[in-house]
Amino acid sequence: MSEVSTVKSRASVMMYNNEKKAWEPAEGVRGMSHVQVYHHEGNNTFRIVGRSMTDHQVVVINCSIIRNMKYNAATPTFHQWRDQRQVYGLNFHSKDDAAQFKDAVDEALDTL
């Protein structure tokens, strides 16, 4: 059973550097990425995957959407969430990109 992409938005993927207390672009990528929510229908799992727009081979982010995860829309174009290791941020290209992505994440959280 393969995975189905439920949304594709444009965002720059950021990680919060706890030491520096600052957001930094994700490893190895400058600028925009395509961020997607993938649904593995077989075991009903979801993950957020980002690929650099300049080089689709570069996976910028790949993290699970876990049950009861808090996905925070800090602003209409900046959303963030955390796991035990780090805090992730998505700086979207537009409010529409952000809204569509949040809908897909909310849908995933509703079915987990």
Ligand SMILES: CC(=O)N[C@@H](Cc1ccccc1Cl)C(=O)N1CCC[C@]12C=C[C@@H]1CC[C@@H](C(=O)N3CC[C@@H]4C=C[C@H]5CC[C@H](C(=O)O)N5C(=O)[C@H]43)N1C2=O
């Ligand atoms: C309790 C908690 O973890 N709170 C988190 C947010 C959050 C809430 C609920 C669920 C998950 C998360 Cl990650 C939180 O407040 N965090 C996570 C690390 C950084 C931060 C803690 C403090 C600072 C205060 C300002 C805010 C922040 O970082 N913001 C607000 C939105 C703004 C939008 C864009 C990014 C891009 C660069 C700019 C900046 O850092 O200059 N910036 C920010 O300043 C962002 N902050 C945060 O987002």
